[in-house]
Amino acid sequence: METTSLAIRPKGSSYQEKLDELLGLQKTTSDRPYSIIHRLNLAKSYLGLGYPELAASDAYKALLLVDEVSEEAEFHEKALEAALADLETCTKSAWIHHDGCTCESAAKDADNEQSVYGCATTCWLRAAYDILVPCLIDVGCLRSAFDYNARALKAFPGGSSFTSYQSTLSARLEKHFKGQGETLEGTDIEEYPDKGSVRRELYPWNEYEPDRYAPDVLEFLNSELEKVAPKLEVKVSELPFLSTSSSTDTNPRTVKQLGVFARQDIPPNEVILREKSLLTAISRLHDTYCDACSAALPHPTTSDQETSQLTCEDCFEVFYCSPSCQTLAEESYHPSVCSIPLSQKVSAKDAADELYTLLLIRAIALAEQQDLHPLELKEVRYIWGDYHSIPPSSVYPSSTTKGEIPRTLPFSWNANVLRPLHILSQMDVNIFTSSPERYDTWIFNTLYAKFRGTASARQSELDGRPELSAVHPLWCLANHSCDPNVSWVWEEGEMRFWVRGERVEWSPPRDGEGKGKEAGLKKGEEVFSHYCDISLSVKERREWAVGALGGVCVCERCVWEASH
Numbered sequence: 110m111e112t113t114s115l116a117i118r119p120k121g122s123s124y125q126e127k128l129d130e131l132l133g134l135q136k137t138t139s140d141r142p143y144s145i146i147h148r149l150n151l152a153k154s155y156l157g158l159g160y161p162e163l164a165a166s167d168a169y170k171a172l173l174l175v176d177e178v179s180e181e182a183e184f185h186e187k188a189l190e191a192a193l194a195d196l197e198t199c200t201k202s203a204w205i206h207h208d209g210c211t212c213e214s215a216a217k218d219a220d221n222e223q224s225v226y227g228c229a230t231t232c233w234l235r236a237a238y239d240i241l242v243p244c245l246i247d248v249g250c251l252r253s254a255f256d257y258n259a260r261a262l263k264a265f266p267g268g269s270s271f272t273s274y275q276s277t278l279s280a281r282l283e284k285h286f287k288g289q290g291e292t293l294e295g296t297d298i299e300e301y302p303d304k305g306s307v308r309r310e311l312y313p314w315n316e317y318e319p320d321r322y323a324p325d326v327l328e329f330l331n332s333e334l335e336k337v338a339p340k341l342e343v344k345v346s347e348l349p350f351l352s353t354s355s356s357t358d359t360n361p362r363t364v365k366q367l368g369v370f371a372r373q374d375i376p377p378n379e380v381i382l383r384e385k386s387l388l389t390a391i392s393r394l395h396d397t398y399c400d401a402c403s404a405a406l407p408h409p410t411t412s413d414q415e416t417s418q419l420t421c422e423d424c425f426e427v428f429y430c431s432p433s434c435q436t437l438a439e440e441s442y443h444p445s446v447c448s449i450p451l452s453q454k455v456s457a458k459d460a461a462d463e464l465y466t467l468l469l470i471r472a473i474a475l476a477e478q479q480d481l482h483p484l485e486l487k488e489v490r491y492i493w494g495d496y497h498s499i500p501p502s503s504v505y506p507s508s509t510t511k512g513e514i515p516r517t518l519p520f521s522w523n524a525n526v527l528r529p530l531h532i533l534s535q536m537d538v539n540i541f542t543s544s545p546e547r548y549d550t551w552i553f554n555t556l557y558a559k560f561r562g563t564a565s566a567r568q569s570e571l572d573g574r575p576e577l578s579a580v581h582p583l584w585c586l587a588n589h590s591c592d593p594n595v596s597w598v599w600e601e602g603e604m605r606f607w608v609r610g611e612r613v614e615w616s617p618p619r620d621g622e623g624k625g626k627e628a629g630l631k632k633g634e635e636v637f638s639h640y641c642d643i644s645l646s647v648k649e650r651r652e653w654a655v656g657a658l659g660g661v662c663v664c665e666r667c668v669w670e671a672s673h
């Protein structure tokens with residue numbers, strides 16, 4: 110029997126049944142972490158629910174396990190044992206089992222490793238590629254899809270689904286390069302696009318997302334805020350619902366989110382928040398910045414200073430600005446990644462994405478060192494994920510894997526799957542037993558969703574490339590206005606808010622005077638930060654806001670300036 114492209118779309122079952130099936134599979138993974146058939150079933154289940162990237166990730170783990178069965182690799186014994194147990198199941202799985210497959214005879218001769226090997230490298234391998242390749246095409250990772258399809262065609266020459274993926278890929282690539290005024294012929298494979306996007310979703314099985322508006326959560330956030338900003342408090346705020354059109358709605362909708370408010374009157378120029386964070390990323394040489402807080406380190410000018418630099422005595426690759434940063438790093442994350450090379454050389458256009466990946470790796474190191482789930486880290490747990498608000502059940506089953514949920518989360522095969530798995534392996538974390546519970550693509554996607562809405566970055570003074578990034582979980586609770594009442598700076602390893610000495614002058618002038626509002630914060634007033642350069646024109650600010658805020662900014666200043 111021939112499997113055909115995406116022949117495994119769900120038929121007949123309800124959304125709840127499909128979701129229950131997936132939850133059942135996720136729960137039993139810890140009993141069968143090395144089972145290829147189990148990974149394939151997980152992949153099929155994710156795909157059926159509209160998550161091609163999660164399907165691709167488990168299909169890839171199935172591929173890795175086929176390698177483990179075939180070679181004397183680290184998990185060979187365990188993978189072989191699981192494969193022997195899988196033989197029976199294979200014959201019962203019509204979408205995996207192929208005519209000519211050796212599993213039936215192998216099942217009768219379960220001690221014969223050669224027969225198991227035959228089965229793993231034929232129908233299981235084929236089924237894994239048959240999910241992996243079309244899912245990668247679907248999410249826009251065309252170079253990786255091309256690469257795996259070439260391997261599939263080598264293993265199964267003339268396999269009709271792989272020939273058809275080849276044609277789909279060529280058509281997609283031709284269209285891509287034509288759009289850039291180039292041709293596919295003569296373009297190096299390395300130049301093929303390998304980034305796409307996926308749903309930015311609070312996954313229905315994600316039990317780690319807190320109710321951010323619950324009294325106990327607000328109490329916790331306020332106890333944390335008290336330590337760094339005693340005159341501020343976190344409260345539920347009503348924000349305008351932003352759309353991508355700038356038309357003025359007579360009855361504007363609002364949404365409930367968190368915001369930061371003044372507990373008392375605060376005069377202009379007073380510093381009101383000082384926050385340090387360990388969730389930082391540095392893409393430069395490590396002797397330039399403190400590995401923990403990212404404060405700039407003094408340039409060692411004499412050999413005395415050089416030898417007195419605080420560093421890790423095991424790897425000598427990270428440096429610290431103070432004994433307290435060193436202690437924090439050693440207690441909270443560094444030993445998990447000590448001696449592991451973390452950053453990669455990337456082109457200028459990939460520099461910002463690289464910082465998000467380094468933040469992800471730091472979150473993994475924090476979680477591993479503290480034996481916490483990454484989504485339970487205090488730096489991560491309460492921050493805004495900007496998830497879509499469409500119930501997945503309302504678009505199920507869609508005729509294509511795209512569904513109707515917009516795909517707004519950038520996704521790359523390297524950043525969301527390969528790189529974290531590689532780092533985990535170097536950290537000696539078992540990538541089979543630790544997924545899907547602790548380290549899985551859905552968890553990495555969730556972390557990226559949170560970082561993309563909240564991280565701040567700093568550019569290099571040398572070449573303008575982004576080189577530092579950090580998530581400050583309390584600072585990032587403040588909302589945006591183009592007429593902010595506070596300013597912020599991230600320097601010397603801390604994020605600071607201070608009350609603006611002067612408010613922005615609106616253009617054209619308000620009240621004919623050219624004056625802005627009065628500076629200072631009144632008790633109960635919401636603290637408004639600025640996420641963009643507020644000296645830009647209203648048109649430019651609004652163009653920026655569509656990407657960063659999710660819609661056209663409707664702060665008082667934008668509305669005034671746009672209407673005049």
Ligand SMILES: C[S@@+](CC[C@H](N)C(=O)[O-])C[C@H]1O[C@@H](n2cnc3c(N)ncnc32)[C@H](O)[C@@H]1O
Pocket residue numbers: 348349350351366367368492493495562563585586587588589590657658659663664
């Ligand atoms: C960094 S978060 C700010 C804190 C967030 N409100 C929370 O609940 O954690 C950024 C998000 O807040 C919302 N936001 C911030 N400023 C806004 C504004 N002026 N108008 C509408 N939404 C805003 C947008 O949804 C944006 O994606």
